[in-house]
Amino acid sequence: MSLHHLLRLAGAVLAAVTAILAMHANWTEWRSWRAADAGSRALADLRLGLVAAERVSRERGPTNARLGASDGPADPASVTALAQAREATDLALA
Incomplete structure (x- = not known):
């Protein structure tokens, strides 16, 4: 070669x-x-999952305020706060 x-x-x-x-x-x-x-x-x-969990946790405050209220008529401010918190939670979960 x-x-x-x-x-x-x-x-x-x-x-x-x-x-x-x-x-x-x-x-x-x-x-x-x-x-x-x-x-x-x-x-x-x-x-995204953590944001949704945070929204669910944030909803606890208005829920506890509403549950801890007396059996009298519902306070419109607490009902509004709870509705807003639930809406934010629903948005985060979607």
């Missing part, structure tokens, strides 16, 4: 190994990017 053919073979092998390594690196980075994207979406869903 002549030196010319040997150098061509070595160049082809080197190019093939380099291409394989580049493809492997790109594939690994692509998988990492997909995992990060999925994590970002999961965090967005978690945020």
Whole structure:
């Protein structure tokens, strides 16, 4: 085998190994990017769930005020506050 053919073979092998390594690196980075994207979406869903839970918790104040009131006629301010809190909770849950 002549030196010319040997150098061509070595160049082809080197190019093939380099291409394989580049493809492997790109594939690994692509998988990492997909995992990060999925994590970002999961965090967005978690945020929405936490906001909804906060709204439900915030509704407790007006509810407790209304439940703790005497058996007399309902105070319009507490009824309005409870209705607004429930509306905010419904919006957050939607």
